[in-house]
Amino acid sequence: MKKKLQTKFSTRQYMLSKDFEIYYYSDKVLSPVQPHTHDYYEFYFFLEGDIDLCVDDKCYRIKHADFVLIPPGTSHNPSFINESKPYRRFVLWISKEYLNELMQISKDYGYIMQHVLITKNYVFHNDIINFNAMQSMIFSLIEEIKSERFGREAEIFLRLNSLLMYLNRIAYDHNTNKPFKTEKALYLNLCDYINEHIEEDLSLEKLASEFYVSKYYIAHAFKNNIGISIHQYIMKKRLQICKDAILGSEIISNVYRRYGFNDYSSFYRAFKKEYGISPKEYKNKYEISKNI
Structure with missing residues (x-):
């Protein structure tokens, strides 16, 4: 899966950027990680692995499609249950200063951070469709960071903020029992994927393998929202x-x-x-x- 976007794992626990950093890690050799803290917000998006994540002396069994938010100053570390499985995840670091700047635009950007600080509920469980939408947005952000295209800085800003708002909406919907319109998220991401891969295989089987949902669900969700078949x-x-x-x-x-x-x-x-x-x-x- 997009190996060219992977980053070699570093034990560094401080930011080089003043705003944010994002990484795609896939590790097969797993070394013990001691409890630690840092002065920025850290998101984990779990793709694969068999681990517990210990946060503030409580351990959570993490599964595919979960994401976790660790606030500044909060002790945490992964505990590996089965070291024979690869450990794949996205890691996003957001500085407190950058979050404060976003909250000057809209307080909604800080909803999930405030929610976690108050409730101490760090783990968010998602259905596969919501998580695929996140994954698509993250890959898109990493691709833009690695590009040299015109308007790169502006596009990075837009894609990062779009991802953060999406996460805030997920947290809000979880907290208020208002389920997010997963079909809408899916069809929008399908449209983006089709536009970006129009010269490639776009069979239902191919799309199902890319989005980890059945081809029948893809066909249903697309027709319901667009009004014509995906074909x-x-x-x-x-x-x-x-x-x-x-x-x-x-x-x-x-x-x-x-x-x-x-x-x-x-x-x-x-x-x-x-x-x-x-x-x-x-x-x-x-x-x-x-x-x-």
Whole structure:
């Protein structure tokens, strides 16, 4: 799973950044970790492993899809139950100063921190769909951090704050017994994934393996929220990209193969059904209009 985004584990327990740091760890050699504290907020998002997490002298059995928030000054350490299993997790550090800045924008950013400080309930159990939404947001944030794209700093700010608000909403819904609309979270993340991987395999089987839910649930959630099937959505997206691409210098056969059509006849039928004109007619019509 996105090994290029992993970070080699460090025992460092202080921040190098003044705002936040985020890591994706996967360890097979597990060394004992002594109880410790730090002066920032620490989120653990558990992907795999067989551990207890001890916080303030109380140990919690942690399972996949849980996330934990450790406030500043709170003693904690993992206790490994089965050291033969890999230990995979995301770790997010947020400085007190950065949180204070966000709370100047909206107090809602600090809901989960205040909730944990008051209740001493550090562990949040999630269904797999909510957790997949978090995982998608975290990978997206890490990818942006490692990129050199235009607008990188602004995009990092937006993605981090979006993740933090999502976590606050999860905590609020847990606390008020208002279940989050998991189907909505799923279909939004499916749309993002489809847009980012439009040239790749987008079968229901592939999507189910990426989002850890059944293909039948994906089909149901998508149709309920979008109003068309996920197959129709992917087809429309691919045809739109092909329509734009064939107006360039690239030959039509290269375009339709790139975007998931196995042969010209299937592409031709889909294109004509969608736009009422064949791909070649569309290209010729555009070229004529350019020369007028």
